[in-house]
Amino acid sequence: MTRPIDVGGLSGEKALRLYRGLVRIRRFEDRVYQLFLRGELPGTLHQYQGQEAVAVGTCDALRPDDWITSTHRPHGHALAKGVSMRGAMAELYGKATGCCGGKGGSMHLGDPDAGMVPAIAIVAGGNSVVTGLGLAFKLRSTGQVATCFFGEGATNEGAFHEGLNFAAVQKLPIVFVCENNMYGASTPFHLTSLVTDVADRAAAYGVPAQVVDGMDVVAVRAAVETARARAAAGDGPTLIEAKTYRFAGHSRGDARGYRSRDEEKEWKERDPIDRFGLALTTAGTADEAALAALVAEVTSELDDAVEFARNSPDPDAAEALTDAYATPITIGALR
């Protein structure tokens, strides 16, 4: 059984901030899916519905100048870390005003101004790169912390192990956040690992680890807050394993034949937004009206983002040839 979310220590302001964060991602993803089905968005999508509490709880515990790395499923991380909704939406449209100028797309959302490296769509790609972020912060004593988001599937790649071990021996200021949604594409984790909890793997590298309810934004936030403080104090990385579930298919067009509808239903009963909303109204931290008003605000923010993206120009085709190098190189007269 799922424990009720403990909202005891939350101020009304902080509670609403977290709730807004969750709703922004859910509404964004639901709208994006509709837009995709209508043929407005190119490429493919890996969606984040169900996992919102992980991104929101994590990023709320970070400083604005902290950095994150992300995965092929980055929409939630981007919004939570502060990439603008306009910039993210326009990027999904492949527009010039997108956060990567139309060069990145859904799988590479990011924005240096928000402290987010363009998402890395190579599974576990961020797990090695994040050590360099941490190393730079440590060498320059900036007090910043780097956070690496990754799925449980990524923990079977060498990069997960090499990154974690290196971060540990160097005592790097890093928080590793594993979103264990039980599947890597169609493959259940238990078919790929005899260890059930990713957290157990951290022991092999002398890294403290904690399993948290990834459908509980307050619990995720508390765990990351502690891990961030530890990292910033020079005591090294922590691994947090958030148990969660993606409500959508792996990518668009996934009929989800590899998992049962009963299992999906069980997890949907633990919806991180419904549960948090209920906890807030039950505790009297916020009332229904306040939550509804907030949803309305998010809806207009979203409408604005879609309008902005639709009305934005396509990138100029000549832009395709810029940005490969700081200073363009030419070899003879390339055609």
Add this chain to the structure above:
Amino acid sequence: MTHPAGHAATLEPGGAPSGPERRLTIAEAIREAIAEEMERDDRVFLIGEDVGIPGGFGGAFGVYLGLPERFGRDRIIDTPISEKAIAGAAVGAALMGMRPIPDVQYADFLFECMDELVNQAAKMRYMSGGKLSVPLVMRCPVGTSNRGAQHGQCPESFFTHVPGLKVVCPSDAYHAKGILKSAVRDDDPVLVFEHKLLYGSKGREQAGGLDLTAHVPEEEYLFPIGQAVVKRSGTSVTVVATHLTLYRCLAAAEELSAEGIECEVIDPVSLLPMDTETIFASVDKTSRLLIAHEDTLTGGWGAELAARTAEERLFSLAAPIRRVAAHDVPLPVAPVLEQAVVPSTERIKSEIRSLCEL
């Protein structure tokens, strides 16, 4: 002979094969090839991510659907997301006499197992003084499809630079089936690069509305590694291209025909070893060569072919060799940018036109 495939009769689509028309997509043809080889030889097995999970994807592009039910999940092996383990296990099993078919979902992920491919698979025969073989067949989907910089590269040229590997790029169902079967029987490691947009009917629209199915005869056949196919004959210019770009070249050739330019379009099918004989014979006839690929220009396989042609056929040429390739940048996601990077039919046409004016 380095491979038994060399003995096999070669059947051309629309040519020798008799019997009723049986049009298959590339995905269907590859599935059939794997099934036939698994049936024929119990050393053959498949290994990769999401290949056999019940209710799953049957590989990233559905190519393996139905195979787990038929051959069992001991021979259709689902792995963790661990390309090093996939490639390493394939190398090791091949050393022990098995015939593995590892799969990496997207060719972009080959970089995760470069060591197993480049340092191990490619070198074991040589390092052992010829005592060992690594007969594996790595399946690697390539090609841009609005998925950005890490899910659309055409990295085949990285591997043509590696002595010990063989590299093939089939572009239609008939040759895909025949060369995959040859690859399984080959005693050396073969990387098979297939274009995502050419797998089935879905790619038609993006491939310019072309019918990508081909006649695949009921009876068994092999298509040898190292043999090119003349797809269209002509006398004005030789055009060598692979994958989606091949179809764009064929479309360009049809349009240019109205202007009196007759292109001879050649599908090399194999990049390493490449059938330069067929290509040079064509160049001797046309005196002009244009090479086109979706891989980036600098250091692409077109550069190697251009160099070989210059070395061997400089005096057959009436004009400089031309290449049309993706521009030297990573792949952008926005459709307008993506189209500006990869070779379009228009770009191919104008290059051919200007080449024929020289």
